[in-house]
Amino acid sequence: MNRKVKEVADLVGISVRTLHHYDEIGLLKPDAVSESGYRLYSPANLDMLQQILFFKELGFPLKQIHEIIADPTFNRTEALILQKNMLIEKRSRLDQMIVTINKTIQYEEGAIEMNEKERFKGLDFSHNPYEEEARKRWGNQRVDEANEKVQSFSQEEQQHMSNEWESIYAHLASLRDLSPSSTEAQKAIATWYQFLNE
Template sequence: MAMKVKEVSELASISVRTLHHYDEIGLLVPDQVTDAGYRMYSDANLERLQQILFFKELGFSLKEIKNILDDPAFDAEEALHMHKLILLEKRQRLDQMITTIDKTVLHLRGEIEMTPKEQFQGFDFSQNPYEQEARERWGDNAVNEANQKLNDQPADKQKELSNQMNDIFRRLAAIRHTAPESAEVQGEIKQWYIYLNEIGNYSPEAFKGLGQMYVDDERFTKNIDQFGEGLAQFMCHAMAVFADQNQ
């Protein structure tokens, strides 16, 4: 039975805007659009959406997911087995972390002794999901260059860069209700572009793509909106304007 976009939104716990975006980029195109313009999603659409959400949970970019699902050789059953194996491994690590927390509580109470190795069982931050997504979207060179620049900086310089980033976010948050096309906003968003190119190599196109990721990826949205509700969406729009004006 076909479902309307609002029904699919509630079913999958994702926003209507996200579903509209998936349609716009060709990631999830509803099998039917009524004469009144309503998107109607088929069972096949829902199966594809499930795969999209699985791959997204595992850190794949939307572009990478589309390439995977559009590949004629894609095997949905094989993909589900892969998802299961990865999630089982993730669950095992989470279970280990929970055990470590319980042991640490007992250790703090003086009821048991923990070795340094035991204190960090289950922790594994060897792969940064933001870095992985950036690599998939723009390739390794820009990310490697940015990482190298940061690593080459002394600790005080790295702290300075962090403070500078926070200052830019605060200034943008203060004017987030201003038109993104305004000279004031574009002046501030230019500072963000300059800042990013101090630690990396972002073309206007990549800058625009990064802004889109601020609203596509809930991790980015949550972090940025800590400075002010709606800031991620505002920056996405302002960065797109800046990129279009500086191509």
């Protein structure tokens, strides 16, 4: 059954404007258009939208998502497995960071002692379990360039990154009861997004 754009927006929880934008940039074009000019999304379109939103949740920019799903070798099942593994890894890191933040709060309140190593547990930038996968999918050059940039950072710069990361996550944790669409939450996410891109 084909669905109109408003139905898809309500089903998924995104805006009609977002779907229009995805159509305009060629990321997700509806399989049909009604005689009245309405975009009509097929079940296959919904499958692809799910895939797009999983990638988006993992921080992939739209341009890169488009390149991935437009690749003739793209395999939906393989992508889902990759996304699941990335989300599990992300959840593990987030859980560890939440533990670190809670301990840091206790430390700041004088309730516990905490050494420097403990304060940065879960904030290790040196290990990337998906580097091999990234090399297979997007080539050595892109991965090498990213690694070279990180390795060029001095100890002080790496420390600064860890401190900033901790500050961003502490702020995000403090907003957990707000609506994701609130101005404050959106500003915090924008700060996080900019930090990740840098």
